[in-house]
Amino acid sequence: MASHPAGRAGTVRITDVAALAGVSPGTASKALNDTGQLRRETRERVRRAAEQLGFTPDGRGRALSSGRSYTVGLITTDSSGRFSIPIMLGAEDALSAGEMALLLCDTRDDPVREQHYVRTLLARRVDGIVVTGRRTEPREPIDVPVPVVYAFSSSTNPADASVVVDDPGGAATAVGHLLDIGRTAIAHVTGPQRHRSAVERATAAAAAAGAAFRGPALYGEWSERWGRHAAELLLRAQPDLDAVSCGSDQIARGVCERLRELGRRIPEDVAVTGYDNWDVMALACRPPLTTVDLELEELGRHAARMLLDAVAGRPHRGTVELPTRLVVRASTLPD
C-alpha cells in the first residue's frame, strides 16, 4: 500500500529523497541544485531518487531560505483594455519559461489600490515587478527595493527600464506603404489631441508623407463614429484624396464605411490604413484593413526577459522601443 514513503499523500519532502538516496538532506539539496562538491555518481543517485518519488521542492521553504520567491508581480492599471492583455500574456509566457510565476494585480487606475498592491507584492517578497499601463503616456515610477520594468507606458524617470512601442515608426511604415503603392494625396485621422499616441502618430505620418500629406491631421476620438464623420469632412475638403492613414482600426473602419456609402471604392479610389491590428475591427472591416500590429505580446515577453535579467543581476536601464509590423490587407491592395 504505502508505495509512497512520504507522510501525506502527494507531499514528498527533500528528506524523503535524501533518505532514499542514502544521503543527508543538505547533500540532496546540493545534488538537485547543481551546487556544492559532489561526486557525479552521488548526484545521479539523488536525482533518480527524486524522480522516483516525484519530488517537487516546496516553493515556500525554497523562497524562505534562498531569499528568492521565484515570483514576480504584474501591476496593470487597466487590464480590461485590449492593450494590457497581450502584454500580460507575453510576460506570463516569458516568465513561466524562466520558472517564474506571475502575480496579477489590477489597480483599476486607482492610486490607492496600486499602493496596496505594491505593499502586498513586497510582503510576498516578489523578485521583481512589471508595470504596465493602458496608454503610452509615461507614468510616475513606483518606489520599491526590487527590480521594475515598465511596459507600454514608460516611466517618467528616463533611467528606469522601460519598453515601449515605436509609435512614430509604425505610423511612418503605414504611410510609407501608401506611398509605395503610388498614393499622392494622403490624409490622417486620429484620436484626441491630448493623447500622446495620437500626436506622435500624426506627426510621424505627416513627416513620412512629405509633399503627399494633405493636412492638417484630424483629431477626434477613438471611435468608428468619428471615423465616419471624418470621412465626410475629408471628402468635402479634399475631393481628390487617394489615401487615408488612420490612428486606430476603429477609426479606419468608420472611415471605410462612410467612404463606401459615399461611393468611393476601397482601395481603388481611396486606400485606407488602420493602426493596432485589432482583429475584430481589422478583419470585420469591409474590406479587411491594412494596419500596424503593435506586437504587444512580444513587448510583454521582452519586458519580462528584461526583468529576469535584472533579477539575475544584469539590470537594464533606459527605454527601448520595439518595432511594429505592417500587416497588408485588402484596404490598400486589391486581392
Place this chain on the structure above:
Amino acid sequence: MASHPAGRAGTVRITDVAALAGVSPGTASKALNDTGQLRRETRERVRRAAEQLGFTPDGRGRALSSGRSYTVGLITTDSSGRFSIPIMLGAEDALSAGEMALLLCDTRDDPVREQHYVRTLLARRVDGIVVTGRRTEPREPIDVPVPVVYAFSSSTNPADASVVVDDPGGAATAVGHLLDIGRTAIAHVTGPQRHRSAVERATAAAAAAGAAFRGPALYGEWSERWGRHAAELLLRAQPDLDAVSCGSDQIARGVCERLRELGRRIPEDVAVTGYDNWDVMALACRPPLTTVDLELEELGRHAARMLLDAVAGRPHRGTVELPTRLVVRASTLPD
C-alpha cells in the same frame, strides 16, 4: 539616522516589533493575529509597535508555518478571448479583497502546459485553483489535492463546484423582450451547431418565442459576415419578419448592417437583439444593440468567493447558474 531598527532598510521582522513592544516574538504573533490569550493592553501595545515600524509579515515565513500560502492559481485555457478576461478580473477582485493573491497561468489550450502549470501551482502550495475556459462546453476536471472551482466551463463531474452562465435564461429574456414590444415573427441566428452555447440559446429562444417563432434557427459562425448573409436568407424566406434574436453581438451587427442595406428600418420594421454585450460591437452597431450581458466579472467574483469558502473549510458542490442581464438599446426601442 537609524530611524528604523530593522536590519536591512525596509525589512522589519516580527522580532523587531516584539522587541519594541517588550514582548516575545510568539506573543507578538498572537497579538497581531488575534489568537492566544493576551491582555487587551498587550495586544494594543504590539499593534502600535507594528504600525510604528510599518511591519508587514513576510509572506514566505507565514506560508511555511501556517500551512497556507494565501495564494490561489487561475488556470485559463485562453485568456486572449474576451470571455476569460472579465472572469479573471472579477476573480482577482474578490480574491484580493480576501487578502489572497492570484497566480496567472495561461495554458493556451495545451494539455501539456496545463499539466505543467498544475504542478508548479501545487509546488507553490496554492490554497486553491480557479479553472476557466473559453467555451461553455464542460471540461475534464483537474486532479489536485486542493479546492477547485470551475468558472464559465463547468467540470464534467457534476459533483465538482462550477459556476456558469444561465445561457437559456439569457436567450429567453431577450426573446421575452421582443414579445413585450409586440413582435410576432421572430427568427434566431447563431453560431456553429457544434457549440453548446449556440444550441442552448437557440433552443431557449424558440421555446420562449412559442407561436411567434419563425424557425428553424439558422446556424453558421460567430461573425458579422455570417450575420449579413443570414439577414439575406431570412428576408428572402420570411419577408414579414419583425424581429431577429441573434446568438452574438457580432452576428447581430452583421444582421443590422445588411437589413439596413436592404431598406429595413431598425427597430421600426425589424427589431434585433444581440448576445454578450460586447461593447465594441453593441455600441458601434447602427443602431446600438439591445443585448444580453453575461455579467462575467460577477461570475469571476462568485467563483472566487466560492473558492475562498472552500479554502475556509466550507466547500460548495455542484453547478450554480448565474443570471444574465438584459441591456436595452435602440435596436429594439426607438430613442
Place this chain on the structure above:
DNA sequence: GGAAATTAGGAATTCGTTTTCCGGACAGAC
C-alpha cells in the same frame, strides 16, 4: 486558607529548503 481553575505570556519547536561550516578520507610530495 489551601486547592483548583483560569489567565497571561515566554521558550521552544515546526514548516522545508538552502547554505555555511567542518571534518574525514584519500592522494601526492618530500
Place this chain on the structure above:
DNA sequence: GTCTGTCCGGAAAACGAATTCCTAATTTCC
C-alpha cells in the same frame, strides 16, 4: 611516514512567522 592539499558529504544554522506546550501568577471556589 608525516605533511599538505583536494575532494566529498554531513551537521547545523539560517530564513520568518505561527503554534504548541508550559510555567508562573492570579483568581475562584469550598
